Amino acid sequence: MVAKIEHKLRSxxxxxxxxxxxxxxxxxxVIRNLMFLGIHEYxxxxxxxxxxSSSILTNRLMRLQRDGLIASLPHPESRRxxxxxxxxxxxxxxYMMTELVVWSNKHMGDWVNIPKHxxxxxxxxxxxxxQITLEELDAWERQFIPEKSV
Structure with missing residues (x-):
């Protein structure tokens, strides 16, 4: 199996x-789940x-954390x-994710399912x-991240 060489090492x-x-x-x-769907649990x-699959999800969550796009905290109901x-x-x-949705709606409207509102x-x-999505993300953070509620 060939090892993946990151583009930043050659481009x-x-x-x-x-x-x-x-x-x-x-x-x-995974980013979509967190950003637009309010899904925060594994x-x-x-x-x-x-x-x-569970192995791919675990891998992606670790990579996204390593790359600084997501973080985690203990669940308030269970430390596990x-x-x-x-x-x-x-x-x-x-901004990029929203543009992907706009593009998909425009060019793949027959295949995609977007809630009416x-x-x-x-x-x-x-x-x-x-704006609405950013407000929802901010409200979630104020509820679950102690330093954000101050």
């Missing part, structure tokens, strides 16, 4: 370097319709469980969708 292209961090669809789906991510959340670096992907925002005011 200064910003797209190639970004793909080293978020270039597989599982990583983007067990709930395993239940998603894409059917990610964790809550995952986006860091500021991960939240900065909201979000579909209207995507088609009429994507910036408002971003």
């Amino acid at each position: 200064e292209c910003p797209i190639a370097c970004a793909l080293d961090v978020i270039g597989d669809h599982w990583s983007l789906l 067990k709930d991510m395993l239940k998603m319709e894409e059917q990610i 469980r964790k809550l995952y959340y986006l860091t500021a670096k991960g939240i900065d992907l909201i 979000k579909k209207e925002l995507i088609e009429q005011d994507p910036d408002r969708l971003i």
Whole structure:
């Protein structure tokens, strides 16, 4: 098996370097779960319709943490469980993620399922969708991250 060589070791292209961090669809789906769906637990991510395997999910969560896009904290109900959340670096992907949704809605509308209220925002005011999502992320952080509630 050939070892993966990261683009940043052989290219200064910003797209190639970004793909080293978020270039597989599982990583983007984990980010989607945290960003748009409010899914913060491992067990709930395993239940998603894409059917990610536990080993791949574990790997992606570790990689995203290593790369500083997500972090975790102990679950308030059980120290054995964790809550995952986006860091500021991960939240900065909201613009790219929203554009992917806009593109998919435009070019793959027959195949994608977007909740009606979000579909209207995507088609009429994507910036408002971003604003609402950022507010939801902030509210979650104030609820679960002690230093954010101050």
